[in-house]
Amino acid sequence: MTDAFLNIENVSRRFAPRVSFGDRIAAKLGQKVDTRITHAVDGVSLTVAKGEALGLVGESGCGKSTLGRVVAGILAPSAGATSVAGEPVMSGGHKTTTRVQMIFQDPYASLDPRMQVGDTIAEGPLAHGLTTKAQARDYVGKWLTTVGLDPAFASRYPHQFSGGQRQRIAIARALAMQPDMLVCDEPVASLDVSIQAQIINLFLKLRRELNLTMLFISHDLGVVRHLCDRVAIMYLGRIVELGETQAVYAAPQHPYTQALLDSVPKLVLDDGVTTSFKPIAGELPSPLSPPAGCHFHLRCPLAAERCREERPLLREVGTARLSACHFAPFAPA
């Protein structure tokens, strides 16, 4: 895409185990010391257009949160770079832009329990000169109103709020930095069903009113279908499929996407219907020693000799559709 607003270019993030002095001696003496490197994110390139919402879906350990943190400038990539509106998110290991802000999963852990929420929200904008001490009160009130809270709540502490309200406060804090882009890491996963719907509606409203660009990380395929224009499916550090949400859900072009969609329990409304589950065989391999070739081949019903040896590249298999499967494209079922 030419009008890329967020540009993720060949980003990798590796984690090496901390090897202590003792471990090094043990290794010298012939002991086995685990020095394997985790490739949490392995050469991911993505673009997101202005005002677009991209869903990033995968199971725990697939690297989606690590990628989100790199995009938000919280974690430096081991290789590659990200930029927003042509401006690099990080340079020299430090975040250099306020255009990207992040919202986290757990609103109980992401707010300082000893700070009044108004101070929490004002802290960033004051530091970056987006408001002044004199105007901070009104400024905070404006953002609290935007997320559907009473401005008078500014003087309260996090423990006085419910989970849904806390998540609204975390959203207000991110918005108060006047970002162009939000990275949301499972923002509704820890909320009750009825509260989840309220926060989803809030995101829809914010997208309409503020034209926000969003990277929406979730394991919940239903939430992503509802909120996102496009979706990227991630497996063991790599993107395996990318496309428009509706199209991907209707006719997946990667066996893993198909398996994920099959795993989601559906609401059964007919009497006497016995649902059969079609679970994916096996489990997510350890990212410490991912299988060679296609990472999914151990669990894939289509796996052939070629999949064990040759890494499938993410390539175009249809209009605006990428898949990293040797056998794609698949005819729609």
Add this chain to the structure above:
Amino acid sequence: MSGGAATAPLLEVEDLATHFFTRAGVVKAVDGVSFRLSKGEVMGLVGESGSGKSVTGFSLLGLVDPPGRIASGAVRFEGQDLVSMRPSQLRRLRGKRIAMVFQDPATTLNPVITIGEQMRMALEAHGVTGEQATRARSVAVLTRVGIPDAARRLGAYPHEFSGGMRQRVAIAIALLHDPALLIADEPTTALDVSIQAQILAEMKALVADLGMALIWISHDLATVSSLADKIAVMYAGRIVEAGPTAAVLRNPRHPYTRGLLDSLPARADPGRDLVQIPGSTPSLLSLPPGCAFAPRCPRADAACQVMPELVTERLRQHRCHHPLGLEVAT
């Protein structure tokens, strides 16, 4: 759905009330809950956090710790009343005739004891002794829940298993004595969808093969709909609607059940605002008089200031002054 009127139900819960007597006041976590369950039947107990669904499960097993206690009501299981039972008698049932699986297998298994040893202790607690017997039984149940190479895995510690495998171990331990009733409290909530699908498939097979009754406690309507014969929806300590799962979800009578269904993104057009339930779940310390859902309910009026009675209509029950109408099946 089996278990006709002729046979006594396996489990009969009547007007169960579990209250927590805290310094801030009495928290009526479970307040007047009744249901019955027959052999081989699966009931989904649905609600949001604080609805009392887990405390209901704990109450059946006598696992409520002070300041909480069962304030009133009866729990009859295989003809015996569990509420009035002495702790020593209850211990003989717990883990043997009634077993429970919890949400987080990482905290329910002992991290410093091998799973083989934990299973041996669970077997010996109910009189199965001897190296060979305990080992054979352990391997059998582990294999049953889909743990490959079970005999070798007996020597492994919980941390050597993945989350999904750990939950299978927890289920295997619950199955050691062929319980008549299994209570599963959000057993797949902490797991990935692909692993959840595996566990659900396993559960379905277990119920079908062993004739075990199952109480599946969950906030997820979709998993309940694919597993449970009947459903009970809880709100603020009470069952507000109950009945055959598909019938209730297809045609809910209580506005709260309707609201839960409408909140699901899977049922709405992408990008459209979801129909949301306004407000949040009430504090159990300061429940409104009358129907606890009234402050959030679109159908509430003055009548809702009085607690609605549980109305039974054939197989279905609801607790609402203004129930949604039944659509006529075509």
